[in-house]
Amino acid sequence: MDFKELLEKQSAESWEKYIPTLSIDCVIFSFYENSLQVLILKMRDQDLWGLPGGYVKKTENVDDAAVRILKDRTGTENIYLQQFYTFGNLNRSEKAFEQYHDTIWNKQRFISIGYYALAEHSQVKLVLDEYSSAVQWHSIENLPEFMMDHRKIFDKALTTLREQLNNHPIGYNLLPEKFTMPELQKLYEGILGKRLNRGNFYRKILRYDILTKLEESRKGGAHKAPDLYSFDVEKYNSALKEGLKGNW
């Protein structure tokens, strides 16, 4: 089915099923190949990349809609999900579908509730749905141009992550169960958008007493196998409750 036909067919159903004017956009972060990555996709008739999103059923809690949208796209519910901001400017979304008929669902004014998600990379199986021509992880550096105000939504998500780094279990949800100190540092550098001094970072993170050094080390590299750590969940949670002190 060509994309125009698909939109027209789906529009009738969408007007029936979803709350008009309201959408959800998801900024899904993951840590992969030593860099902080975000899930982006391309709609079939669009040149620009965008964030995955969806709509809220008339019979559904907004938070449940976000979980559903995320599951449809990533194949898992096992993801830390948090609402961070609602984007409500006039003309933020209308233009992207201007070549279509006014009755098309997607051509409305949408006010979009932003959720960020933290996905442990191995849990996710990306799903390319019938509306998209591409879906992929992309390093948060050198992102391609985004459609609508999706760049603004991404930026706000990253700023929120930065502000919440000392109060929310962000590292815990992005890293695999066992990780090395350089990986943890890379993650913090990605979120903070700056390079950190290795010695200072190690000293600080160890001083928090939230990590457990494991008996094993990572196999396989050419160099000396690096030590592996995991979060001491109990200590980590109680430290976050108080807030990790200090700047990075």
Add this chain to the structure above:
Amino acid sequence: MDFKELLEKQSAESWEKYIPTLSIDCVIFSFYENSLQVLILKMRDQDLWGLPGGYVKKTENVDDAAVRILKDRTGTENIYLQQFYTFGNLNRSEKAFEQYHDTIWNKQRFISIGYYALAEHSQVKLVLDEYSSAVQWHSIENLPEFMMDHRKIFDKALTTLREQLNNHPIGYNLLPEKFTMPELQKLYEGILGKRLNRGNFYRKILRYDILTKLEESRKGGAHKAPDLYSFDVEKYNSALKEGLKGNW
């Protein structure tokens, strides 16, 4: 006009003018008589108190709607305003108007965008509109029972304030230009929901180097006139950008 007639008259206009299903609720804080206060009101047909709110015009940015609603209620635009969360559970609002006809605007499912506002007390002139029977400031301690999920909205606003205390100009916007150290401490205690040690608080806040001690002191009390301070706006803003370090 009785309240039912008023709702019916306004409903026709509201369906025309506003985006359905979407509302705004405002948690307006102020610092007054040595305590952190919040603006609450009572709708004419309701027994419980609630937060001031309103709707978004079809031709209006969401943020502009929040500014308009706040101005209508407080008589001023000169208020620090920030969106903090969107509340979207099913049945969060519908029950409050169940005795009215289904076509009444207020009886819809509403998804409500929460804004918190920080109002310098002397700037505000409370406005009692035709829908309300009472509007007042109330200390955040011992709040009365709220309608709908307004208590949850208030709690989330206060938690947000707490998390943002080190990064946002919260003190600056709640206090008058000149204030005493005990007033600043009371404000912090209100936001943090706990008593602070006087000596530690003074030492910490002075160490940030964000206050200017004024040449004058407060007149009129029975005791020794307390010193007055104001924020050094430049230093304060640059300290907030980095984030005030440490816990209270």
